[in-house]
Amino acid sequence: MLTAVLILTAALCASLTLLVQQGANMAALQDSTASQTIARLPDASTDAQDRQADESSDGSEDEATDSSPNGTSGTNSTDEPPTENQTPSESETPDSNPTDDGLIDLNTADAQELDTLPGVGPAIAQRILDHRASIGRFTSVDQLLDVKGIGMKTLDKMRAQVTVR
Structure with a gap:
């Protein structure tokens, strides 16, 4: 026992x-x-900047991303010089114009275009550009998670407005 x-x-x-x-x-x-x-998680100051940028861009986002069928309103890529990743012929083709389908191409967008996205202010827009420069090109929208200050919630808010071409 x-x-x-x-x-x-x-x-x-x-x-x-x-x-x-x-x-x-x-x-x-x-x-x-x-x-x-x-x-x-983004720091509190970045969050405040992003909210402030979102509030100040109310209404102007539609004007910046919409273009009429004849291309007379909105951003017209033929008036602007091509970005460093584009050649002049690419900027004239309809497929590379970021406003054709209303989506912003992460590989060709500049800081102003990125700043129009929900949850993205000037600081995060610059971080996206810096990350793009460090990796060459985005191959997936999900690569935005690698950018400091962009988490799942922010990515979910902007996913419908961005693309990778």
Whole structure:
């Protein structure tokens, strides 16, 4: 009988030890996940700048992204010089015009165009341009998550307005 009690006590101790170790591992995992999430969150000043930019661009966003069928209103790419990633012939083709379908191409947009996106202010627009310069070209809209200050919520707000061509 004493042997059975000792065996059960040893099993209980082993079980409790494993439970404590598992709890410690879970706590460490949650801490690392929380720190990664915090690292991806924009700072309060960037948030305030973005909200301020969004409020100041009310109404002007439609004018900047809409163009009439004859191309007389909105941004006209033939009036502007091509960006550094475009050749002159690309800026004249309808497929590369970022306003044809109302979507902003992440690979050709300038800071002004990016600033019209919801959740994007001048600081984040510049970070997007810097990230594009560092990677060459965007291959997916989801690569915006690599830009500091853009998280899932911000990406979800702008996803319908951006594309990668």
